[in-house]
Amino acid sequence: MTIKEMNTPFSDGVARIIKEKGLKQVYVAKRAGFTSQELCDMLNGRKLIKACDIPKLANVLGVTVNDIYETGKGGAYAKISIY
Template sequence: MKSNIAELRKEKGLLQGYVAKKIGVSQQTLSDWEREEAYPKYVHAYKLAKILGVPMEKLYKEG
């Protein structure tokens, strides 16, 4: 799966540090998700999707 997280975050004009703090993870963790070096737990993906204003399925794309 390819991550859309960075693209969606930038479209909203949000900084990594702000988003990370809102969902309760470190900025490094969010960066890892954006670079596909790690994937969020369900609870964090839910919060992330809510902040970005998209369904959870939009966080990732196939390919």
Template structure:
């Protein structure tokens, strides 16, 4: 769910994944691994990712059409 929401925000805002990764404090490869489920997204990463995306943490936990 969180991965899908991160991807959705990146797509809707027209952001580059590598730019979001660097703003959130990750290497592009590490962030890509998280989005491709090769590496876990730890709970403590979520606030930094949300900030890099310009959304609230709640937005990343949203289900479907909430």
């Protein structure tokens, strides 16, 4: 199994939510404590997304971990947030 396969669907979900919210990857990376290159590598399958990274990204994006997962699996991202 490749890193890209292991990161999916979280990498797809993060990328889609970033796009739908009109955010910049560099902004999300900085707020989550990553360099822009690290986030880019995570989203493109060159760096493993660790379990401890996912809540950081969810927090910055204002969504739940489940939102990221479901969005990455092709589900609709619920724009209504409880935050």
